[in-house]
Amino acid sequence: MKYSELERKLKKAGCYYTGESLFGHPKWYSPITGKYFAMSHHHSDEVKTKTLKSILDDAGL
Numbered sequence: 001m002k003y004s005e006l007e008r009k010l011k012k013a014g015c016y017y018t019g020e021s022l023f024g025h026p027k028w029y030s031p032i033t034g035k036y037f038a039m040s041h042h043h044s045d046e047v048k049t050k051t052l053k054s055i056l057d058d059a060g061l
Contacts, residue, residue: 001052004043015059032060 010028018036020027025038037058040047047055 001047002043003040003045003047006047006052006055007039007043009061010039010055010059013059013061028059030059033058035059 010030013030014032015028015030017039018027018029022036022038025040027036028039029036035058037055039055
């Protein structure tokens with residue numbers, strides 16, 4: 001899955017970009033879990049498996 005696809009999936013689930021940075025990456029918020037998590041700026045790159053699992057877990061998906 002590419003970062004652009006993941007971003008669409010997160011937005012559909014209600015997650016949103018906060019406008020801030022977390023460790024130099026865009027900071028996102030999930031209303032499902034109440035957690036903040038970092039994404040990437042690299043929309044056309046593939047998301048590594050462990051990174052994808054971590055983001056989906058933090059987002060509650």
